[in-house]
Amino acid sequence: MGRPPCCDKLGVKKGPWTPEEDIILVSYIQEHGPGNWRSVPVSTGLMRCSKSCRLRWTNYLRTGIKRGNFTSHEEGVIVHLQSLLGNRWAAIASYLPRRTDNDIKNYWNTHLKKKLRKQQAMGATFAPPASSSPGTAGDNFDHHNHHDMVSRADGYGAGQAYMNKEVSQLIAGRGHSPFADAAPEACSSSSYASSVDNISKLLGGFMKSSPPPPPPPPHNNYDADDVKPLLPLDSMSGTGSAELSFTASVQQPALMGGRVGYEYDDETKQKQQHQAPLSSIEKWLFDEAADLELSDECYSVPMLF
DNA sequence: AAGCGTATCAACCGCTGAGTG
DNA sequence: TCACTCAGCGGTTGATACGCT
Known part of the structure; x- marks a missing residue:
């Protein structure tokens, strides 16, 4: 038994990503959405393993990512x-x-x-x-x-998810943006990093053809730069990519079962909004x-x- | 200017848990 | 229930940028 390593195949490229690879990956994701990472290398012809593609996307290429200069x-x-x-x-x-x-x-x-x-x-x-x-x-x-x-x-995972939900609601209830006074968008320490936005701009056409975003949450008191405990990074358009119409579906916070999905479940959302009192x-x-x-x-x- | 040590961060590795047939 | 696949997570590594001598 045992799972074969995904990245030990011959011909799988490792190391830093090139702008060309980024463009291919972003293009594909704009068209098909994130997820089904297994099929990404196959469909795109990228000589990268699925894991590497996912990591590159989540850690680097997603829109709205703020880099450097932690406040x-x-x-x-x-x-x-x-x-x-x-x-x-x-x-x-x-x-x-x-x-x-x-x-x-x-x-x-x-x-x-x-x-x-x-x-x-x-x-x-x-x-x-x-x-x-x-x-x-x-x-x-x-x-x-x-x-x-x-x-x-509460039990480990469930407890954390529970806590996350409730704390998120508490935060949401405050209305005030914790990071409203956050420093301006940090400059990337990497010249290539800043080119990601350019990649996104180049892909504007793809983004416009992306699936429409899900219905907005029933209430949202946040500003664009606010902390959005109930909103995923992917649902936010970063300042550097504000022109992008590309918007992924709203996600659960990471604690919500530990999985980051791109399909926001309305039922789950409703459940969140009917949480028990403070634990x-x-x-x-x-x-x-x-x-x-x-x-x-x-x-x-x-x-x- | 060169050499060296340190800091930073992108990417990889291996494990875990959820999902599926 | 079991076997298996896959996505996601956290720890770690390695390349390189940076600062000091």
Whole structure:
């Protein structure tokens, strides 16, 4: 038994993607939509494995992706959610719709861990909850506690999905945009990265022929740049690609069952809107946010509330 | 200017869980 | 129920950009 590796075939190209490959991939996705990644290399002739295609799309080519220059608000969200969820980057990314899990993961590993260590060494309270003792190993300093909380409270996956939904609703109910004051669109550190938008522009024709977007959610109080906990990155048109009519279907946050689909299920959406009152987890979230807000003005978590 | 060390990030690898027949 | 496929996730790696001497 066992699944054969998908990328060990002869002739499968590895390494950095070329602009030509990006164009092919984006063209295909504009035409057929994301998903069915298995068929992408076959249909496009790309000498890439399906996994590589999916990764390239989700981490790089999707519209609306914000790159670089994390704001202090975003840092706060990441730190807070990392303390809550652990290294569940996809889940954390669902709260930062314009950031990819890979980007957040990289930023955590390269910036925030150090920053946290430094701040904790200085006795600052930027860090996650007081109950958490900074791990000497750097990461994973506390998330086990929170994992346990979540697991015990609701069961692991379901509990997180539940929490995500409710917290998202709480956030949505606030109306205020956590990131309304976020820094302007970060400049890409990569010259090629910025060319992605150009690729998208080149593909304007494809986008216009894309399937129509799903009906909008019943209510949406966000501005374009707001955090959209209930909206996926793909449903948003980035500032750099605002002219694109291409819009993927609304997705569930990553915690919603852990799968990122492109078909937004109205039934699921309705269920989200009829969630039970605050669970212990939300209460904990509230408490955490309140504590952080009190303890550190800069890194408080108003973005959550 | 060259060499070296460090930081950054795109991409890969392997595992897991959901879906399907 | 089982075998199998596939998409997604998180950890890790490697290339390269950057900064310092």
